[in-house]
Amino acid sequence: MNTPVIDFVKEYTKSGFSRFHMPGHKGKGVLGFEGFDITEIKGAGNVFCGEGIIAESEQNATSLFGFKSTLYCTEGSTQCIKAMLYLARQAALKAGNCGKRVLAVRNIHKAFVFGCFQNDIDVSWLNADCNITYDSIKNACDLTCDKPFALYVTSPDYYGKVLNIPEIAKICEKLNLYLLVDNAHGAYLRFLSPSKHPVSLGAFMSADSAHKTLPVLTGGAYLQLSDKVPEDIANKAKASLSLFCSTSPSYLILQSLDGCNAYLADGYGKKLELLIQELDNLKEKLKREGWEISRSDPLRLVIKSVSKGYTGYELAELLEKQRIQCEFGDFENLVLMFTPENTYVELNKLEKAITAVPPSGRTANPLPKVKNLPKRVLSVRQAISSESECVEAEKALGRICAIPLSPFPPEVPIAVSGEEIDKNIISLMKAYGIKSVWVVKE
Numbered sequence: 001m002n003t004p005v006i007d008f009v010k011e012y013t014k015s016g017f018s019r020f021h022m023p024g025h026k027g028k029g030v031l032g033f034e035g036f037d038i039t040e041i042k043g044a045g046n047v048f049c050g051e052g053i054i055a056e057s058e059q060n061a062t063s064l065f066g067f068k069s070t071l072y073c074t075e076g077s078t079q080c081i082k083a084m085l086y087l088a089r090q091a092a093l094k095a096g097n098c099g100k101r102v103l104a105v106r107n108i109h110k111a112f113v114f115g116c117f118q119n120d121i122d123v124s125w126l127n128a129d130c131n132i133t134y135d136s137i138k139n140a141c142d143l144t145c146d147k148p149f150a151l152y153v154t155s156p157d158y159y160g161k162v163l164n165i166p167e168i169a170k171i172c173e174k175l176n177l178y179l180l181v182d183n184a185h186g187a188y189l190r191f192l193s194p195s196k197h198p199v200s201l202g203a204f205m206s207a208d209s210a211h212k213t214l215p216v217l218t219g220g221a222y223l224q225l226s227d228k229v230p231e232d233i234a235n236k237a238k239a240s241l242s243l244f245c246s247t248s249p250s251y252l253i254l255q256s257l258d259g260c261n262a263y264l265a266d267g268y269g270k271k272l273e274l275l276i277q278e279l280d281n282l283k284e285k286l287k288r289e290g291w292e293i294s295r296s297d298p299l300r301l302v303i304k305s306v307s308k309g310y311t312g313y314e315l316a317e318l319l320e321k322q323r324i325q326c327e328f329g330d331f332e333n334l335v336l337m338f339t340p341e342n343t344y345v346e347l348n349k350l351e352k353a354i355t356a357v358p359p360s361g362r363t364a365n366p367l368p369k370v371k372n373l374p375k376r377v378l379s380v381r382q383a384i385s386s387e388s389e390c391v392e393a394e395k396a397l398g399r400i401c402a403i404p405l406s407p408f409p410p411e412v413p414i415a416v417s418g419e420e421i422d423k424n425i426i427s428l429m430k431a432y433g434i435k436s437v438w439v440v441k442e
């Protein structure tokens with residue numbers, strides 16, 4: 001597969017042009033790759049207009065994914081999520097819905113909250129532990145004053161939990177809801193055989209971080225439109241993406257997305273299959289060693305570290321001593337992410353390091369369990385737009401959260417803007433070591 005963006009920039013770096021254009025480094029600098037960091041000079045296309053070499057490269061991505069459109073984003077799934085909400089709202093308005101409300105499963109990433117704020121959308125929540133059934137969604141819809149226009153779900157989530165998208169898509173169709181999927185962790189799912197990508201399985205649109213699971217620079221992402229997206233809404237997609245990002249897209253990221261097409265076209269499916277086989281073997285070996293392994297999407301290893309008496313933080317530290325850096329540890333789990341760019345030598349090193357960890361002989365303290373969602377007092381928009389102040393955790397009881405409060409990672413808010421900070425939230429803040437929170441000024 002050709003790589004028009006990479007080719008253009010390579011040619012430009014060799015061309016001997018003196019750069020009287022942005023960026024200010026003029027192609028020279030301490031990093032060594034500044035020459036490749038260009039802007040929209042003649043011939044470089046334009047990501048917002050879908051012109052020239054960028055359009056050609058996006059067309060390559062679209063043909064690889066096989067959906068209606070695969071659009072490049074340089075500011076992550078964060079940008080895609082906001083644009084996805086905007087487009088679904090546009091579709092809803094056209095269809096006669098007021099476009100004011102979305103139903104969302106609560107394990108959202110905070111980018112969704114920012115998207116609701118920027119699009120002036122209010123949210124009704126479904127508890128993340130609930131079964132997503134026709135009845136649960138219908139009941140949630142019936143409880144709202146204005147009918148939701150979309151169901152927003154995260155699949156896979158940070159722990160690799162994958163939802164039954166085909167089933168959920170059918171329910172959404174019956175209830176006239178657009179199914180929007182935060183697929184930040186699942187761009188690669190399209191290349192499993194058969195595809196497990198949410199858009200292949202019936203989603204209306206999805207936000208995919210290319211940089212999380214594919215060999216793409218941080219920030220590279222795709223907004224995926226399914227064939228269900230009407231033509232006039234699809235025509236607004238580029239404009240919608242431009243609403244939520246800088247007007248100076250990174251050409252380093254665009255080149256990386258361009259190069260990824262060639263990578264995907266060159267036997268990626270096979271590489272994926274082999275890696276997943278290796279990972280399945282590793283998971284089985286760890287289970288035999290007494291580790292509990294959680295069900296997850298195939299490119300992730302989620303070790304229930306408490307099964308041997310460790311918190312995820314402790315187990316991560318033990319592996320760090322063996323020069324192994326994991327994605328994320330929490331009170332009960334350790335999460336590791338893999339791609340075919342991890343070598344077999346690295347997989348063996350990991351297996352040896354984990355199997356060498358003895359049981360701690362202690363019981364690790366789990367995170368306090370909170371069943372009920374906090375009380376909503378203001379809409380996301382009202383809370384974020386109000387005057388706010390930062391208060392210490394001990395003084396936050398009863399105050400209204402202004403800016404989403406989330407441990408990092410996974411940036412899944414424990415309190416969303418507009419919610420009252422209750423005892424449960426304070427205890428979670430203490431557990432996560434979060435010392436302060438932005439609240440609405442009284």
Ligand SMILES: Cc1ncc(COP(=O)(O)O)c(C=O)c1O
Nearest residue numbers: 075076077078109111182184209
């Ligand atoms: C589930 C989920 N959604 C969205 C995002 C935002 O993605 P990005 O970093 O590509 O903007 C993240 C980031 O970690 C995430 O974990």
